[in-house]
Amino acid sequence: MRKMCKLNRQCKGLSVLGAAFLSAALLGVVVLSGCMVGPSYKRPPAPAPTAFREKPPDGWKEAEPNDAALKGKWWEIYNDPKLNELEEQVSISNQNVLQAEAQYRSARAQVQIARSALFPTVSAGPSANAQKGGATPAGAAGLGNSKPIITAYEIPFDISWQPDLWGSIRRSVRGNAETAQATEAQLENAKLTYQADLAQDYFQLHGTDGDIALLQSTVDSYTGFLKLTQARHQSGVASGADVAQAETQLDSAKEQLIDFGVARAQYEHAVAILIGKAPAEVTIAPQVIKTEPPQVPVAMPSTLLERRPDIAAAERQMAALNEQVGIAQSAYYPTVSLSGGIGLASSSFLSLFTWAGRFWQAGGSVSQTLYDAGKRRGQVEVAKANFDASLAGYRETVLTAFQQVEDQLAALRILEQETGATQETVRAAQTALDITVAQYKAGTANYLQVETQQTALFAEQEALVNLQTRRMVSSVQLVEALGGGWDASQLPDVHVLSASDRGAKN
Numbered sequence: 001m002r003k004m005c006k007l008n009r010q011c012k013g014l015s016v017l018g019a020a021f022l023s024a025a026l027l028g029v030v031v032l033s034g035c036m037v038g039p040s041y042k043r044p045p046a047p048a049p050t051a052f053r054e055k056p057p058d059g060w061k062e063a064e065p066n067d068a069a070l071k072g073k074w075w076e077i078y079n080d081p082k083l084n085e086l087e088e089q090v091s092i093s094n095q096n097v098l099q100a101e102a103q104y105r106s107a108r109a110q111v112q113i114a115r116s117a118l119f120p121t122v123s124a125g126p127s128a129n130a131q132k133g134g135a136t137p138a139g140a141a142g143l144g145n146s147k148p149i150i151t152a153y154e155i156p157f158d159i160s161w162q163p164d165l166w167g168s169i170r171r172s173v174r175g176n177a178e179t180a181q182a183t184e185a186q187l188e189n190a191k192l193t194y195q196a197d198l199a200q201d202y203f204q205l206h207g208t209d210g211d212i213a214l215l216q217s218t219v220d221s222y223t224g225f226l227k228l229t230q231a232r233h234q235s236g237v238a239s240g241a242d243v244a245q246a247e248t249q250l251d252s253a254k255e256q257l258i259d260f261g262v263a264r265a266q267y268e269h270a271v272a273i274l275i276g277k278a279p280a281e282v283t284i285a286p287q288v289i290k291t292e293p294p295q296v297p298v299a300m301p302s303t304l305l306e307r308r309p310d311i312a313a314a315e316r317q318m319a320a321l322n323e324q325v326g327i328a329q330s331a332y333y334p335t336v337s338l339s340g341g342i343g344l345a346s347s348s349f350l351s352l353f354t355w356a357g358r359f360w361q362a363g364g365s366v367s368q369t370l371y372d373a374g375k376r377r378g379q380v381e382v383a384k385a386n387f388d389a390s391l392a393g394y395r396e397t398v399l400t401a402f403q404q405v406e407d408q409l410a411a412l413r414i415l416e417q418e419t420g421a422t423q424e425t426v427r428a429a430q431t432a433l434d435i436t437v438a439q440y441k442a443g444t445a446n447y448l449q450v451e452t453q454q455t456a457l458f459a460e461q462e463a464l465v466n467l468q469t470r471r472m473v474s475s476v477q478l479v480e481a482l483g484g485g486w487d488a489s490q491l492p493d494v495h496v497l498s499a500s501d502r503g504a505k506n
Contacts, residue, residue: 036167038326046398054409074485077294093276100190107183111176117169120161156343168330175323177497182316189309196480198274200473205267207469209286215257222250242447293475307483314394321387328383331376334368408478419467429457
């Protein structure tokens, strides 16, 4: 009979605990299906023209929607193995890219921190306390200091939870996930920026090689003219002034040739830093640019909104700030907090783990701010203003993107036309120099006329080399303006990020 009573007491205790946990579980289901206070996010419209004003250079065409020419490794369109080798090192060795990657991992971890607020917090604090009574009161007979030591053992498990009744925690989780998306887009933008910087420095370095090759050729030509003038002076046909002019012209060309070494070294050092190496570790062999810029596929303007990582970052930041509006508005509603605990307690360690030592407690509270002198209203207005500012920033980023594409399309078209005109000028200047040299040898022209024609030819040849370099650099800048083949679909899914940080890309 005593066993039956004991069993009934145990069942009754279990039923009380079970009812408490069942009630908490049911409340959790209601809470998780609760409302979300605040505005729903929808991407605002951005100014996007139906077509670019500037047309691609002659021979180019607009890319088809599925054109595969411009993808992730966009630098391969230049067909330069050395450039390919250098570009591959940017993502893994560039310190600025590594810094951006660490910032993305930090943003991803913030999602997990925010998500933890959706669940109860459980803590344990085992304790053991011993206590002995005070001195025996005067007049008490025979007791003295013989009071026993009282020992208390306790293993409590405390549970606390603030249900997300109004969606502020869920908005915080989603806002952090959207911030992580923005940080991922910023990482991709950093990669694109430094990859484009490397390509520009690479082509400017080889453009400098073209200047050096031109100057070396000019020095060789001027050396020949100096020998010719010296021979004519010895035969009494040319004056000493002609010889001095030829020597001055040659020495000036040699000075320029030496000076170009500074620019070349600086471009080489810049490339080294971009791939995360010390300048002393990188050597790039001289190479003159002889190829035309490749045709960069230019799609419709509307696709630019999905292909620019900086636009994607601005849009995701805007989405995150929209969540802040909802979080601020949720402060108008009451906050519910639940707490409870279960555990074991006994004055004897041996009986601590018996059924008799069990205990439990449960409670809850509701709090509501009745007066805050406009603090919550101000917080909502701040959140709305921040969203409006991000909206303006997003639209400005979009406009700047279209400007950059138009700038480079115009630059490539105009530079191509200028290159053709300069080539004609070079041919004319070469013809004029040949005629003047023939006249000088015949004695019908002086050396000043030869020098004038030589200077004119060199200026046009130098302009032609520089135009070739500028065209290659502009093509890189166009690729960068178009997003480098990136696409917003490569961002991690916000729902995956919100569910678990394991869904994020490494």
